[in-house]
Amino acid sequence: MTAPTATAHHHEERLWWHFFTFSTDHKVIGIQYLVTSFLFYFIGGSLAGVIRTELATPASDVVSPELYNQLFTVHATVMIFLWIVPAGAAFGNYLIPLMIGAKDMAFPVLNAIAFWLIPPGGILLMSSFLVGAPQAGWTSYPPLSLLTGKPGEFIWILSLLMLGTSSILGAINFMVTIWKMRIPRMDIHSMPLFCWAMIATSALILLSTPVLAGALILLAFDLMAGTSFFNPAGGGDPIVYQHMFWFYSHPAVYIMILPFFGALSEILPVHARKPIFGYRAIAYSSLIISFLGLIVWAHHMFTSGVPGWLRMFFMITTMIIAVPTGIKIFGWLGTLWGGKISFTTPMLFGMGLISAFLIGGLTGVMVASVPFDIHVHDTYFIVAHLHYVLFGGSVLGIFAATYHWFPKMTGRMYNEFWGRVHFALTFIGLNLTFMPMHELGLLGMNRRVAMYDPQFQNLNLLCSFGTLLLAISTFPFVINMVWSWLKGPQAANNPWGGLTLEWQTSSPPSIENFDELPVMTSGPYDYGLGGKKADFSFLKPKQRVMAASAEK
Amino acid sequence: MQSPTLNSTSTLNISSETAAHSEHPDLRMTGMAFFLVAESMIFLGLFAAFLITRSMVAVWQPEGSEVEILLPGINTIILISSSFVMNRGATAIKKNDEAGLRFWFGLTALMGAIFLGGQAYEYLHTPFGLTTSIFASFFYVLTGFHGLHVTFGLMLILMVLWRSRKPGTTLSISTSEWKPPSFTGTLWMWCGLFCSSWFICCNCKVGVAHPSNLRSPNIDYILSKTEIPKRDSPSFRVRAVRLHNTRREVLIGSSALRTGHCSRNWLNFWLSSKRY
Structure with missing residues (x-):
């Protein structure tokens, strides 16, 4: 590929306060998304810290049970709607135009509107603590949600409607940008896999988020206007809410994981210096996951009294979804196999993702079977499963992507040593926190309880200790990121020797991304092919930074 | 047969599409x-x-x-x-x-x-x-x-x-x-x-x-066509016993699992519960 000449003066036009404005530049919006979602990650993480402190002892001694209910409800809502979903949108915004050689997204103003719905939505949600936060769990099942704290519940609904709107607007943008704005020579099968993943994610958002909006509107009427759409007291049916809610909230799992599956497909070939194994299989499996993801929702409702044939149908579709996911995992393992792996921080997080997500995926197949699910429903086994999927999958993926694209976003190189320390602490903390929860669930400890039987205390103490490790692990991360952004050595334009188009421009990219239209001379993953020796060897740490700043 | 044509047109189009690309497309x-x-x-x-x-x-x-x-x-x-x-x-x-x-x-x-x-x-x-x-x-x-x-x-x-x-x-x-x-x-x-x-x-x-x-x-039609076995008929007894065993298994299983009274090794328990 022809690399445009390295120009360092371009990014000087970008000043720090541009990140606090209604900017329509997709790169600014991407970083705004990412920093905002990380702030909410720390808020949600602090809530989790209080939850685990409470659960360190069997008695309810740190917070009252009512406050405990509020804590886990807001924790889940923040982590899903303000951390992982916006973080996926962050990388989508930052990377899609760069990867397809476009100057910006299709609708830059709409893009800025989509981002600026998130901070008010998040602040609105947090403000519910002032009037009594929602206590009905993030699922907010009626009639429970109609009985516990009206103002908090209504704030929760409004906040979710805002965040959902933001998500839909973002998805329209991703779809149209990928569909229409690729450089002329990039056909759909030479597109980076991250773009495939974002197509699948956006399709899911467009098809499922509106149904949640519909359910929330009806729930708001039940709550505030006294209708009884879901209230059995007035002839309504709470199961209808569960169907509508899970029609969004199961695909939401794929909305949260698919962008990072895509990011992983970018990261592994670069750091293993090998072409991706099974490009089309990985690309199409994203689409199959997003189709199957729409027809598995009732596996959350096996104990809600749904008819037997429906349980059977959803059990079978849920188990089938393991097939495309397995195809992806084998594709990644095939990419690693025999590669020249260099254990940089993004690669470590990427490999951590594969192993941790595998555990979450396997427990997912276990709870897909109706008899087993009836035993472990609403126990800590489910908590363990969902955290292995969302923390072990999405969060490790966010870290991998953050480290991988950090030099491109900021123009600086992060500190490799502290990155690896961060990975070690996170990975140990993750397994220490969530592995014992499997056992707790099988022993019969229910989820969403502030007090529990004293026999469960040892395992709970282990979980709480793991959470402490996770809390500690954020310090090297934050310090590393902030310090490197301000003072780190200047990164080379292509520090990893990547072949996708975002590495062909300067770091950070100029205002309109490319000084001249980039030209594809190879596929996105042609490492070690076509006799290009430079593509096969990984750049040494010294080559990753600009010559001038390396001397300092 | 098609590929030469396609190649030539796509090469030709590059310059014109490049020109169009410099403006923000209206989508x-x-x-x-x-x-x-x-x-x-x-x-x-x-x-x-x-x-x-x-x-x-x-x-x-x-x-x-x-x-x-x-x-x-x-x-x-x-x-x-x-x-x-x-x-x-x-x-x-x-x-x-x-x-x-x-x-x-x-x-x-x-x-x-x-x-x-x-x-x-x-x-x-x-x-x-x-x-x-x-x-x-x-x-x-x-x-x-x-x-x-x-x-x-x-x-x-x-x-x-x-x-x-x-x-x-x-x-x-x-x-x-x-x-x-x-x-x-x-x-x-x-x-x-x-x-x-x-x-x-x-x-x-x-x-x-x-x-x-x-x-x-x-449902009325199905019910009218279905023979409900008499209480003392052999087929009724077989079904009743089977139903009873299933319910017992589920009840004992879930309560034991939830309260932790079963063996700590859940797999052992799972296998042994099949004996009921």
């Missing part, structure tokens, strides 16, 4: 299409909620919530036919006929306003309120949500009319990539589509899973 119609997918899903979700609730309720419609069919029927027909009227307006734009544009779009706006007026009239004259029954709640929320969309569509039409007040507007509309009339028209036709489907959902008594006309006769 608002594509965005509108994706937006309507999302909007349709809200309506489909609400319809599904309505139909499922309807199939669960024993008596439909609840007493005191009968809707009349004539006025909503006329209203629906007006809204749907306004889409065709609007299509004439779009044709007028292509022919660069400004008077035609103003006439047909004005007529569409008028028909939309009549529809909204009819809806307001209906709201004022229905014998039930929002919380009278679950049917009434669905009626107001769904028609209200649809009316909101029609209102937005009407505002867009009025904006097109406002832009057409200066001479030469039709020309600029038809030559630019961005076509407000077709944007508006898409939304308008979509409103008509969902209006008619709601009308059908609400009034059509046949063809939906309705307990009084579909499900119960079927």
